[in-house]
Amino acid sequence: MNRLLKIEFSKLLSYRTFWILIGIYFVVMGITTMSGMEFLKWLAEKGAQFGEVNIMKVPLYHFPDIWQNLTYVAQYFRLLLGIFVIISITNEFSYKTIRQNVIDGLSRADFIASKVLIILGISIVSTVFVFLIGILMGSIYSPESEMRFMFKHIDFIPAFFLATFNYLLLVMVIALIVKRAGLSIVIVLVYPAIEFMIEVILPGPLEFLTNYLPYHALSNLIDVPFGRYIFLEIRDSVAFSDIALNLLYIPILIWAGYQTIAKKNLS
């Protein structure tokens, strides 16, 4: 385990593209998620109205609302991590280094495991980062009376982790099948639309089945939270069934990734 992670690190630490992508991800995601109040101020100046509500009073960063608001917005930036995953995998095919890795004594399963481990690592770091932003922003903006709700709905943090991890595993499978960076990025971008098209095509009574597709499954973990500020009913917790489904997808996606190279000639 440790050795596979070290192998992956020594491939990446001197790779500038890796640092640029990861850097952009954390900077952009950090700035965006921390500037919610600025955004509301801008909306107010433009004269936007949330019914009777004073826009500047919307408790975006109050505990416990912050966990769902923050994780929902933060997950939109995972595409940058996805691009990194695509590059780290398609490079191995375009440089043919996967072949040399196997010649040198890595098994195909080791290769997949090393990619899964780096994806796991990135998902953990990203989750910790979001958690720290949550603690920081929540502590700044929450009134004293709401501080006791600090860890209420903290379940959105593990849900964010699961959504990120499964998304990157899905991207990994696509990159392993396609093997070329540009095309993989395009497919990753249109993939949600493909699942949506399946939803449209399926007859009404069967539409619920699409919720079991991998992208639907990971997107369903965190519902859009903002409706609650215009008095719409939203689901403000993580459903156990969604967590179970996504946990089930972890081995499925890893297995699918392994199958793409298990019996292939690496030339």
Add this chain to the structure above:
Amino acid sequence: METVLSTHQLSKQYGRLKAVDKLDLSVPKGSVFGILGPNGSGKTTTLGMLLDVIQPTGGSYDWFGKPGSKEQRKKIGAILETPIFYPYLSAVKNLEVVALIKEVSKDRIPQVIEQVGLSERQHDKYRTYSLGMKQRLSIASALLCDPEVMILDEPTNGLDPQGIADIRQLIINIANEGKTIVLASHLLDEVQKVCTDFAVLKNGTLIYTGKVEDVEKGESKVIVKAEENLENTLANCPLVQGHIPSTNGRFEVTMVTGKTSADLNKYLFDKQVIVSHLETQTKSLEKQFLELLNENK
């Protein structure tokens, strides 16, 4: 004799094309084993199967008497076709990746880089290297695990004459340490100079396997020139099987088995024929190779 590698009916089929067909090879420990064959004869496909990057469609192979595994590959130093490294990493960083995969210490990295003469450029990115330097790095990488067996596929490809001579010397040095080397090449001269054993592939089938020294044995040919009386004397000489005129008044003489140019020289001298040119011609692998290919048309 101990066998390092053996294949049993090893086959690879791509659609209708039989790239390698029921190959039975056995590489003795300590040998320098040349795999010869024209382009497309299945050399690289065979090595690819032995290194688990190409899936055989039939047959099997054993390394050190056991079926192939990743643990065995860690103890094999191998390069296949062109050198393959991460272009954005330096020689040292690339070898660090290899050391981690092979689970060997990084301490040997400076030593192997020195061995192939890359020290000066070791911290430059791989993509800035010339083909010769890339080739040297791949040999350094194959040496990194201090392997029991080395597999080299066209190791002198792209090298200049000095580089070819260096690599050849390196191979001989490694072989002298008692290591086994499997060398695929279409450069017959190279195989003859460094190999002890060789096999010839054609269209994926093994058409010959044997020792290089056996090629050089057998009836020898001698080129001889003398000012006078040469042809008559040769015609009556019991040591000579046959003679044909060659260029510049020379004769190409086929000796009776077991007799050498020294015997011929003594005979001619006794008959008062003074030789002005005497040269033994060893049978070249090239000749044997072409004969084999023609026989198996």
